[in-house]
Amino acid sequence: MSPTREGSAVQSVDRAVSILEMLAARGDLGITEIAEELEVHKSTASRLVAALQSRHLLEQQGERGKYALSYGIVRLAAATTARLDVARLGQPICGRLAESLGETVNVAVSDGEVAITVAQEDGAAAITSQNWVGRRTPLHATSAGKVLLAWMDEDSRRPLLRRALHRYTDDTIVEHAALRAELARVLDEGHARSFEELEVGMHAVAVPVFSGDGTVGSALSATGPSYRLPRRRARAIVADLREGAAELSVELGYRAG
Numbered sequence: 256m257s258p259t260r261e262g263s264a265v266q267s268v269d270r271a272v273s274i275l276e277m278l279a280a281r282g283d284l285g286i287t288e289i290a291e292e293l294e295v296h297k298s299t300a301s302r303l304v305a306a307l308q309s310r311h312l313l314e315q316q317g318e319r320g321k322y323a324l325s326y327g328i329v330r331l332a333a334a335t336t337a338r339l340d341v342a343r344l345g346q347p348i349c350g351r352l353a354e355s356l357g358e359t360v361n362v363a364v365s366d367g368e369v370a371i372t373v374a375q376e377d378g379a380a381a382i383t384s385q386n387w388v389g390r391r392t393p394l395h396a397t398s399a400g401k402v403l404l405a406w407m408d409e410d411s412r413r414p415l416l417r418r419a420l421h422r423y424t425d426d427t428i429v430e431h432a433a434l435r436a437e438l439a440r441v442l443d444e445g446h447a448r449s450f451e452e453l454e455v456g457m458h459a460v461a462v463p464v465f466s467g468d469g470t471v472g473s474a475l476s477a478t479g480p481s482y483r484l485p486r487r488r489a490r491a492i493v494a495d496l497r498e499g500a501a502e503l504s505v506e507l508g509y510r511a512g
Contacts, residue, residue: 270295271303275312275324283321341464341473342373344506348475348499349376356492358479362464362503363399364472365407366391368415370400373473392453395420395434396427398461399474401447405438406463406471426451446493447474448486456481460489462496467508475500 270293277284277292284292290300304322307313311327345362352360353376362374369391394400394415404412420429428434441447449459461476475496477484504511 267303270299271307274300274303274307275328278313278322278324283316283323285321289322340507341503345374345464345473345475345503346376348503349374352376352475352477352495352499353378356477356495358477358484358492360499361399361476361478363392363397363403363461363474363476365394365403368394370394370397370403370474372399378479393421393423395429396423396449396453397476398447398449398459398478399476401438401441401449402461402463402474402476403471405441405447408470423453424451424455428452446496448489450486450489451481458484458486458489460484460493460496462493462500464500464507465504465509465511469509473503475503 274289286297286300290297311325313322314325315322341362341364349360357378359377361372363370363372371391372388375388394404416431422429428437446462458481459476459478461474463471464473464475466472477492
């Protein structure tokens, strides 16, 4: 993209956000009012409004009426609120588990094709502190990512399992058939493992966290070096993680039944 086109795109994004802020403050506005507020031609305002309307962020109040915020804004806000709740409620649980296990404990949520860590606490045994909060990690090569993939609805998961899988180490699963078999095992056993699949020398184990609607939107995991978190110990701490995940699930409104 040329500098001119890039500058134009940034300006359009800025104007679109300004429209959303105007409507949030004033309720509804017509094209003429929006154009005057933005100090642009009506045709420019119409194009911006049409783009926002196509994404269900704006809706027209009656035929040729004024525009107001639409349900798409609620969807985005709900997603943000849910993540903030998971991070806020998950932090103390991560802290208690990190203290008892001595390893780094994380909560990660799904973000399309990746997982994002939203809460983390380091255990006393951690030699170095690596902050994963806000980092995007691959779904197929991490324990939390496998949990999120395993419980993802098939329509969302299907396109992800058709794309090439990046190899991070010699142990990364890159064959689609092998990954599907691994996800079936995760569902059957109720937890996921990643033994040196993302980084050499790093092991992790994760369990699902259920949301109020019964879906799995986050995962609770413990991570440590392979010499301190060998395969046998990784399996042994699953029960501790499940206890923490059950507590977090209840906090998020989940009721098993």
